[in-house]
Amino acid sequence: xxxxxxxxxxxxxxxxxxxxxxxxxxxxxxxxxxxxxxxxxxxxxxxxxxxxxxxxxxxxxxxxxxxxxxxxxxxxxxxxxxxxxxxxxxxxxxxxx
Amino acid sequence: xxxxxxxxxxxxxxxxxxxxxxxxxxxxxxxxxxxxxxxxxxxxxxxxxxxxxxxxxxxxxxxxxxxxxxxxxxxxxxxxxxxxxxxxxxxxxxxxxxxxxxxxxxxxxxxxxxxxxxxxxxxxxxxxxxxxxxxxxxxxxxxxxxxxxxxxxxxxxxxxxxxxxxxxxxxxxxxxxxxxxxxxxxxxxxxxxxxxxxxxxxxxxxxxxxxxxxxxxxxxxxxxxxxxxxxxxxxxxxxxxxxxxxxxxxxxxxxxxxxxxxxxxxxxxxxxxxxxxxxxxxxxxxxxxxxxxxxxxxxxxxxxxxxxx
Numbered sequence: 001x002x003x004x005x006x007x008x009x010x011x012x013x014x015x016x017x018x019x020x021x022x023x024x025x026x027x028x029x030x031x032x033x034x035x036x037x038x039x040x041x042x043x044x045x046x047x048x049x050x051x052x053x054x055x056x057x058x059x060x061x062x063x064x065x066x067x068x069x070x071x072x073x074x075x076x077x078x079x080x081x082x083x084x085x086x087x088x089x090x091x092x093x094x095x096x097x
Numbered sequence: 098x099x100x101x102x103x104x105x106x107x108x109x110x111x112x113x114x115x116x117x118x119x120x121x122x123x124x125x126x127x128x129x130x131x132x133x134x135x136x137x138x139x140x141x142x143x144x145x146x147x148x149x150x151x152x153x154x155x156x157x158x159x160x161x162x163x164x165x166x167x168x169x170x171x172x173x174x175x176x177x178x179x180x181x182x183x184x185x186x187x188x189x190x191x192x193x194x195x196x197x198x199x200x201x202x203x204x205x206x207x208x209x210x211x212x213x214x215x216x217x218x219x220x221x222x223x224x225x226x227x228x229x230x231x232x233x234x235x236x237x238x239x240x241x242x243x244x245x246x247x248x249x250x251x252x253x254x255x256x257x258x259x260x261x262x263x264x265x266x267x268x269x270x271x272x273x274x275x276x277x278x279x280x281x282x283x284x285x286x287x288x289x290x291x292x293x294x295x296x297x298x299x300x301x302x303x304x305x306x307x308x309x310x311x312x313x314x315x316x317x318x319x320x321x322x323x324x325x326x327x328x329x330x331x332x333x334x335x336x337x338x339x340x341x342x343x344x345x346x347x348x349x350x351x352x353x354x355x356x357x358x359x360x361x362x363x364x365x366x367x368x369x370x371x372x373x374x375x376x377x378x379x380x381x382x383x384x385x386x387x388x389x390x391x392x393x394x395x396x397x398x399x400x401x402x403x404x405x406x
Binding site for chain 2: 007008010027028029030032033036043044045047048064066067068070071
């Protein structure tokens, strides 16, 4: 499972800091398998009660968007400002909506 | 999207963060790989002088605290290696460079730790200096480095306080204990000031790193902060700073202090410090002794994979 240079596989670590919140990426680490990755993640990323749940994902399993596609992916939202409620001006008499 | 040096410079100048997949100048990448990996190596080698004292700590509580601190240093090394790897280097190459002596780590760890008071002085002064260096790095332009530094800084102030509290205890003790504390300060003060690097006039990387927002303050600015911060802390517990030229300057609003022995600085940097050889030998032995564990873990993972089929 190790690559040519004897690196253990790289894992991305996600931590749920408390019940009710989503898992958030905190960093990465090397481990020979998922069980060790969780054990290492516990030691490296939760020494001060930072988490109640850990996800580890092999880094090579993550597909990411590329910065060069950023404009195509994210810019179209720019011209749809009417999606934000502040686009619509309310009469002065109506304070909240 | 960033595609040219001009766009990159403008982006960074606007205090925006660079992330791993963004385009960046080769020099920026190389500088970060060098700095982050050296930083990681320093955390790892920094465990050695303190690790030696875990079994000799004067109480069970001090032992537990020191153990937790050393464990933090291991964690800091790991956050930083993981940040360096986002720049396209392999962990094993970084570790090999440390073990072969090719890569540098902070010279401060090439000084010997002679007494329990040294553990106090290290936490107070060495971690104190490290905090001053690291707090501005939380705003570094490179996202992964900045995020690791935020984690490190949160944990580091425990290290400084535990060190100072050792000094406070010793200064409340008998004459021999007070002398031990003073002796530790005498030996660690100047090397701690050297941790900020060469004087600004001799610092080769400073201006470009400032422009790239990797560095925020000059070596001499941070060193001055260290002096101003530490002097009252020493006075408060009855320790004397080992610097005859040290005095408050009303005009500048800072302390004046004596000249650093730069020959000593460059000599230790060149590998001739009291413990350079020992530290690398111990690290190499630990790495070699752990080889069978790494091999066994891989064999076990392979076996499990096969049985899962």
